Amino acid sequence: xxxxxxxxxxxxLVTLFCRATPFLFFLRRRPxxxxxxxxxxxxxxxxTILVLNSFKTLRLDRAPFGLPxxxxxLVVAALQLWRRNALISIVxxxxxxxxxxxxx
Amino acid sequence: MHPHGPETRGHGILGPAxxxxxxxxxxxxxxxxxxxxxxxxAGLPWFLAPLMSLVIYAGAAxxxxxGLLAAxxxxxxxxxxxxxxxxxxxxxxxSLLDRFAACRRFKAYxxxxxxxxxxxxxxxxxPPAGSKPESFYAAISALDExxxxxxxxxxxxxxxxxxxxLTRGLDFALTAxxxxxxVEQIRSIRRxxxxxxxxxxxxxxxxxxxxxxxxxxxxxxxxxxxxxxRRRLA
Numbered sequence: 387x388x389x390x391x392x393x394x395x396x397x398x399l400v401t402l403f404c405r406a407t408p409f410l411f412f413l414r415r416r417p418x419x420x421x422x423x424x425x426x427x428x429x430x431x432x433x434t435i436l437v438l439n440s441f442k443t444l445r446l447d448r449a450p451f452g453l454p455x456x457x458x459x460l461v462v463a464a465l466q467l468w469r470r471n472a473l474i475s476i477v478x479x480x481x482x483x484x485x486x487x488x489x490x
Numbered sequence: 491m492h493p494h495g496p497e498t499r500g501h502g503i504l505g506p507a508x509x510x511x512x513x514x515x516x517x518x519x520x521x522x523x524x525x526x527x528x529x530x531x532a533g534l535p536w537f538l539a540p541l542m543s544l545v546i547y548a549g550a551a552x553x554x555x556x557g558l559l560a561a562x563x564x565x566x567x568x569x570x571x572x573x574x575x576x577x578x579x580x581x582x583x584x585s586l587l588d589r590f591a592a593c594r595r596f597k598a599y600x601x602x603x604x605x606x607x608x609x610x611x612x613x614x615x616x617p618p619a620g621s622k623p624e625s626f627y628a629a630i631s632a633l634d635e636x637x638x639x640x641x642x643x644x645x646x647x648x649x650x651x652x653x654x655x656l657t658r659g660l661d662f663a664l665t666a667x668x669x670x671x672x673v674e675q676i677r678s679i680r681r682x683x684x685x686x687x688x689x690x691x692x693x694x695x696x697x698x699x700x701x702x703x704x705x706x707x708x709x710x711x712x713x714x715x716x717x718x719x720r721r722r723l724a
Binding site: 396401425435 | 509510512513516534535538541542545546547548551555558559562563565568569572573576577578579580581582583584585586587590597601602604606609610613614658659660662663664665666667668669670671672673674675676679683684685687688689691692693696701704705708709712713716717720723724
């Protein structure tokens with residue numbers, strides 16, 4: 387039991403270290419100009435990667451060829467572009483996905 | 491008018507924060523329940539699920555931990571694997587330096603609670619007008635963590651009772667959330683380069699290394715890949 391808890395505490399500390407590193411490192415110094423440039427484009431790049439990462443386990447080589455995921459994601463994007471209401475987009479797309487995987 | 495002015499009022503924040511966090515509620519509660527259920531199924535004591543959700547609070551690492559703990563993996567190896575899987579969070583912080591610079595009271599908490607989904611919300615959703623951004627960020631972070639904690643506890647205690655046939659597919663809400671956040675990013679940053687570079691980086695990382703550790707490898711490739719566009723994007 388103490389082995390489990392020790393492992394969990396170590397994992398928590400490592401995770402916190404990862405999250406806190408940039409803040410601690412730049413606590414007193416200004417980030418270099420190159421980082422100033424990079425950090426502006428990190429959010430759009432991360433969102434692109436997180437979306438693609440969600441699809442990494444899709445099997446495109448056999449039915450239903452990832453179609454429920456891809457169609458639902460496109461519907462989410464279309465709803466968001468149209469109504470610009472995150473709740474409608476997400477609930478609509480998730481609802482569609484839950485229907486599609488039950489029928490295909 | 492409130493004696494301290496509208497800036498210090500707490501109410502008016504929770505509503506918008508809750509609305510913004512509903513997608514995470516859908517995703518975290520269902521995935522949290524699945525996590526709690528797996529902890530018990532692996533033969534681990536149930537309370538390790540809420541403990542991990544509180545102490546680690548990182549989904550992917552927690553799922554990985556179930557197998558490692560059950561197999562009695564060496565603690566040093568666990569530490570290294572956690573570092574690899576969570577190294578992406580170092581990059582998240584870089585783009586939040588300015589946003590968190592004005593934060594005082596909750597800064598430590600915000601840093602601790604910085605998951606993928608919370609990061610996405612904090613970098614995309616605008617705090618309501620007249621509110622303190624820090625309080626809004628803290629409310630979103632705390633709600634998200636609450637969903638995850640409640641879900642994993644529920645899963646560990648009564649997970650077997652939840653009919654998975656009913657909730658199957660609800661975790662797509664997190665994918666949908668990332669799609670929404672991407673659309674909003676495209677609205678505010680109307681340049682093709684970051685999206686093209688990140689897309690190419692992810693495909694390249696997948697082709698070269700496969701699905702394992704895709705996130706961290708893709709992020710590193712994307713950062714390296716955006717550098718040549720520095721002059722064009724200036």
